[in-house]
Amino acid sequence: DQLRQLADERRAMLEASRRLQVFKRDERQALAWIEDKRQFAADDSYREPSNLQAKLQKQQAFEAELAARQETHEALLRMGRDLIDGSHFASTQIKEALDGLTEAWQDLMDQAAERARKLEEAMQLADALRQFQTRVWN
Numbered sequence: 001d002q003l004r005q006l007a008d009e010r011r012a013m014l015e016a017s018r019r020l021q022v023f024k025r026d027e028r029q030a031l032a033w034i035e036d037k038r039q040f041a042a043d044d045s046y047r048e049p050s051n052l053q054a055k056l057q058k059q060q061a062f063e064a065e066l067a068a069r070q071e072t073h074e075a076l077l078r079m080g081r082d083l084i085d086g087s088h089f090a091s092t093q094i095k096e097a098l099d100g101l102t103e104a105w106q107d108l109m110d111q112a113a114e115r116a117r118k119l120e121e122a123m124q125l126a127d128a129l130r131q132f133q134t135r136v137w138n
Helices: 002-041 052-085 091-137
Strands: none
Touching (some): 002 052, 002 091
């Protein structure tokens, strides 16, 4: 009976370790994905007025990709919270990881919004310049 109890405790610990490793793997993948997308979001090609329409279309596709990834991000956060709520032995480590994921995601969202705003401003400026040139030359 005591042997069975020890085996059950060992099995529970192994399962908790497995769940932690799955979470950590998914966290690393999510952070790598976010970092990759932050490079796009940090792109300042909006400063170059050529081909702004294509750049705006790429931005819209990027925003759609972010929206599609939102559910995956939220699922990872839920997984971490579930581990913490279950009094996981690595709850402190998991909480730190969740904080880092949340901050990285929010930074990406902020960068994407800022890039979209600047692209829109560049489009409006280019349109105003075209209208001005049309008036001057007509």
